Amino acid sequence: MDKQIIFEDEHIRVIFLKGSSDALVISFGDLISRAKGMSINAEKSLFKYQYNVIGIMPKQKSWFPKSSMLQMQQQIQSILQQFKEIVGYGGSMGGYAAIKYSNLLNMQKVVAFVPQYSIDPEVVQDRRYAEFFDAALHQDMQIQADEVDPAREYILVYDPYYAEDKEHFLKIQPLLPNRQVIHLPFTGHEALSVLASSQLLHDFVQQPFDITYFYKRVREVKKQSKFYYRQVIDHLLARHHQALLRILQQNDFELDERYFDAVLKQKLVQQLFRLKQGTEQNLHKLGIPIHFVQHAQAQAANVKTTQDTALVFNLVSLKLESYEAEIIEANSQYLLPLTAQANTLVSLELNHESYLLTMNDRGIHKLIKQGEALPLDQSPLVFKQYADFCSISYKQLTLSCDAQGLGQFVENNMDEQTHLHLVES
Structure with missing residues (x-):
């Protein structure tokens, strides 16, 4: 050449x-x-x-x-x-x-x-x-x-x-x-x-x-x-809620794990769960791996957002999200409700075992069994109770949950979307 x-x-x-x-x-x-x-x-x-x-x-x-x-x-x-x-x-x-x-x-x-x-x-x-x-x-x-x-x-x-x-x-x-x-x-x-x-x-x-x-x-x-299909699916998600199901039902495919980026994967998983169609078959078709499955009966969530939805840890996307109670119940094998106590590290019960929920500076969560050593790049999340609200923090950042149920850690802890509250379990 x-x-x-x-x-x-x-x-x-x-x-x-x-x-x-x-x-x-x-x-x-x-x-x-x-x-x-x-x-x-x-x-x-x-x-x-x-x-x-x-x-x-x-x-x-x-x-x-x-x-x-x-x-x-x-x-x-x-x-x-x-x-x-x-x-x-x-x-x-x-x-x-x-x-x-x-x-x-x-x-x-x-x-x-x-x-x-x-x-x-x-x-x-x-x-x-x-x-x-x-x-x-x-x-x-x-x-x-x-x-x-x-x-x-x-x-x-x-x-x-x-x-x-x-x-x-x-x-x-x-x-x-x-x-x-x-x-x-x-x-x-x-x-x-x-x-x-x-x-x-x-x-x-x-x-x-x-x-x-x-x-x-x-x-x-x-x-x-x-x-093209990645863009079409992303476009349709917000506007035509049933379109994703039609694509899955009318096409026989199994996408590679790298087909969708992390943000779109999370949106797809969330949409499937809202449609109560988060089946193993549908997740595999979209190239979305299943990391954990909850086999035992989970406790009811006692952490609510300002939208009055329950805070959960999504075992597929490995993200903190929020949903209505009926959606959590329909997808109980993958949506693990948070049960928190004031001013403690955030922990979860998964199949009768207790885990700390941790995160690193790239926003990647890991479940660490209670008593085991933390990886050097991971830090525990902290559940904090104030006079009028609660919050979950990572270092100087605070969890914010938007109206779509997506959680992200932000610097502004005075935003109403960062305010959580405990309810009786």
């Missing part, structure tokens, strides 16, 4: 991958695929089709500053002049750069996934990337009318229901009269991950745009994408 660095400064590293095709693809990295050695964004897919590639990889989270790009353009002009067909490709920060520098780099086509218009907090309401805005570096960084051209073809892919990305699209749209748009609902900012496919990338580069053809190809690719 013939690769060489053709430009580099403190913000970008530019790598040329020589191929045998007539086209040159300029592939922009993003926040995740930043400069690392000689790697190029989408390199495997582009190399598969023997494209000539210029990989512009960000070394920092600095949104391809114009000063760097102007210096680079002068340095690589001799390579650009060898090609009549130049295609820009990138997502998010890379999508922004592919559009913004389409004139500068003489691209005939640009394929931009979920691009930004700017990250300047004075220009956009989106605050996801505001911390990376540098007024000295990013003056007038928004995509300008004189940086694009109606003669160039622009293909934009985004989720119209994802408000943050939609704001950028609506600001970019008037600048691009010759644009094609592919909507990818319920994918959030993960459009590029959902549509990761060598063949589809090849289509975007080479295939004349036909909306029917591309939507057909997009449907085929997203049905094979774990990222």
